[in-house]
Amino acid sequence: MIKNKKPGKFILVEGLDGSGKTTAVRRIADELGLVYLKGLGRNDFFGKIVKRYAKTFLFLLEVLVITYFPLRRILQSGRNALVDKYFFAAASHIPDVETHLNRLLIRLSEKFILRPDLVVYFSVSPEERIRRLKNGPYNKFHEMLINDPVWMVEREKAYADIIRSLGLNPIVLDTTNLTRSETAETLRKIITDFLGKENAK
Numbered sequence: 464m465i466k467n468k469k470p471g472k473f474i475l476v477e478g479l480d481g482s483g484k485t486t487a488v489r490r491i492a493d494e495l496g497l498v499y500l501k502g503l504g505r506n507d508f509f510g511k512i513v514k515r516y517a518k519t520f521l522f523l524l525e526v527l528v529i530t531y532f533p534l535r536r537i538l539q540s541g542r543n544a545l546v547d548k549y550f551f552a553a554a555s556h557i558p559d560v561e562t563h564l565n566r567l568l569i570r571l572s573e574k575f576i577l578r579p580d581l582v583v584y585f586s587v588s589p590e591e592r593i594r595r596l597k598n599g600p601y602n603k604f605h606e607m608l609i610n611d612p613v614w615m616v617e618r619e620k621a622y623a624d625i626i627r628s629l630g631l632n633p634i635v636l637d638t639t640n641l642t643r644s645e646t647a648e649t650l651r652k653i654i655t656d657f658l659g660k661e662n663a664k
Contacts, residue, residue: 464573464574464576464577464578464629465574465575465576465577465578466578467538467577467578467579467580469535469538469539470538470539470540470541471537471538471539471540471541471542471543471544472538472543472544472580472581472657472658472661473534473538473543473544473546473577473578473579473580473581474497474543474544474545474546474579474580474581474583474654474657475502475546475549475579475581475582475583476488476545476546476547476548476582476583476585476650477548477549477551477552477582477583477584477585477622477626477633478584478585478586478587478622479592479608479615479618479619479622480592480596480602480604480605480608481587481591481592481593481595481596481599481605481608482585482586482587482592482638483585483587483595483638483641483643483646484547484583484585485547486643486646486647487585487643487646487647487650488545488547488650490643490647491545491647491650491651491654492545494651495543495545495651495654495655495658496542496543497542497543497544497545497654498537498542498543498544498545499545499547500529500533500534500537500544500545500546500547501546501547501548502525502526502529502546502547502548502549502552503522503525503526503548503549503552503553504548505525509525509528510525513525517556517559517604518559519553519556519559519560519565519568519569520565520568522552522553522556523550523553523568523569523572525553526549526550526553526572526576527572527575527576529546529549530575530576530577534546534577535577538577543658545654546579549576549579550572550573550576551622551625551626552622553569554569554573554625555618555621555622555624555625556618557614557617557618557621573629578631579631580657580661581634581653581654581657582626582631582632582633582634583633583634583636583650583653583654584622584623584626584633584634584635584636585636585638586619586623586635586636586637586638586639587637587638587639588639589612589615589616591639592608592615593608593609593612593615596608596609597609634653636649636650636653
């Protein structure tokens, strides 16, 4: 991964669907003066193709596009970026990644993506995740998680293992017993504390 040497800070929020990260990110981004950037699963033309054809190659290509265009421009301008889903979501997308070719693609692309300055990993109990996904709008990926709890647990383990294996030391935020407001407030404090320490250097 490439160390971020640009003036802006790269703050990444990761976690499986249903953990509450997107809701929290959208609540606090403007308030903290952060530029919100949807990582994987954007609603632009390319993002819609990736969502329709969920393949490792396309996921990684989308990450590289984000890294080399909008994300770098934001950070170069001195603004701080708050990104929702990035490389780790693609690299943990089992069983799609469990082929020799896909593992090779992940290793190769890892060398070209920007390393986050802060990673906050959203976690939630399987039962609560399923409840939230069932109450939300229909999504084929959500349906997969709901219908296969074992796969959901395996995927979350792969997700967390990849982040830790890269030495990113994420801050884990368990939202199981938190309301949306409490989740957003906790994330706000984590980011505010981080930026305060960075500004004090």
